[in-house]
Amino acid sequence: MSTTTKNETKAYQRLRDIAEAHGYRMSFERKGYRFGAWIVERGETRKVFRSNSSGYPELDELYVPKIARPQHYLDYTHQLVPGAESKFLRLVEQPDSWPRM
Secondary structure, three states: OOOOOHHHHOOOHHHHHHHHHOOOEEEEEOOOOOOOEEEEEEOOEEEEEEOOOOOOHHHHOOEEEOOOOOOOHHHEEEEEOOOHHHHHHHHHHOOOOOOOO
């Protein structure tokens, strides 16, 4: 019996839930990014997570891998690794090194 809910099957849903619980807005943006990007915003804080065409490495590594050397977002489960919430929030607070579009 699976413990994954329908809502958890949405892309990066658990991270989206964490973002919202801390007052952030997390949305997917295709325009202006070759493979799309997840953008996390709150006030003046804005962090962009860009795709490498196989996933979103900074976000993917917050999930438990299904295989020894994951190469694609599909190589991860919907379960977060221990400490994922605090690591995600630290990532969000780091300045974005790419120019704002």
